[in-house]
Amino acid sequence: MNGIAETLLKSTMHCLFVGPTGTGKSLQVNKLLKQKFDNDDWAYYQLGFSAQTSSNQTERIIDGSMDKKRKGVYGPKLGKEGVIFVDDLNMPQKEKYGAQPPIELLRQWMDYKGWYDIDDPERPFRKLDNV
Numbered sequence: 001m002n003g004i005a006e007t008l009l010k011s012t013m014h015c016l017f018v019g020p021t022g023t024g025k026s027l028q029v030n031k032l033l034k035q036k037f038d039n040d041d042w043a044y045y046q047l048g049f050s051a052q053t054s055s056n057q058t059e060r061i062i063d064g065s066m067d068k069k070r071k072g073v074y075g076p077k078l079g080k081e082g083v084i085f086v087d088d089l090n091m092p093q094k095e096k097y098g099a100q101p102p103i104e105l106l107r108q109w110m111d112y113k114g115w116y117d118i119d120d121p122e123r124p125f126r127k128l129d130n131v
Contacts, residue, residue, distance in 0.1 A: 002032045009037070009083055014110055016089075026087050037083050043076040044083040049091040055101035056118055063117075066128065075129040082131040 008015050017025045033044045045065045047058065062084065066074035076082035092100040108115050114127040 002028065005029070005032055006036055012081075029085055029087075033083060033085055041080060042083060043080045044085060046085045046087065048087045049089060049102060051091055051093045053092045053102050055105040058102040058105050059115060059118055062128075063126065066131075069129060072124055073127045073129050075131055080130065084131060 005015055005017075017029065019025055030046070033046075036042075037044045045062070047061055049058075063074065065076075066082075067077055069075055069078075086106065089103065092102045094100055105115060109128060113129075114125055116123040117126050
């Protein structure tokens with residue numbers, strides 16, 4: 001698993017690891033990130049979902065970890081690539097229509113490389129670069 005995950009992450013591909021509870025998925029991913037992606041070239045961020053996790057919390061946690069690069073563009077510190085590890089992706093509670101807003105926010109980031117700022121009334125688009 002680690003060799004494939006490392007190759008995919010260094011190629012800026014998204015990864016999803018699935019399996020039964022208690023098989024060590026989180027342990028293996030944390031070990032890989034700590035050994036290979038916690039250095040001068042990489043920054044990794046860990047985010048754990050729960051049933052109470054909201055999309056606003058998710059956005060604030062990720063945005064709070066990023067530096068402003070230029071107007072509307074955010075990312076890890078200058079010269080670094082970022083990796084975000086989301087543990088327990090399936091945990092956020094479903095809303096009335098069956099969607100899970102924190103997962104939808106991550107999907108928006110994967111599709112459009114960012115999201116709209118929740119703290120700005122004009123809601124400009126915030127692009128996440130090098131993540």
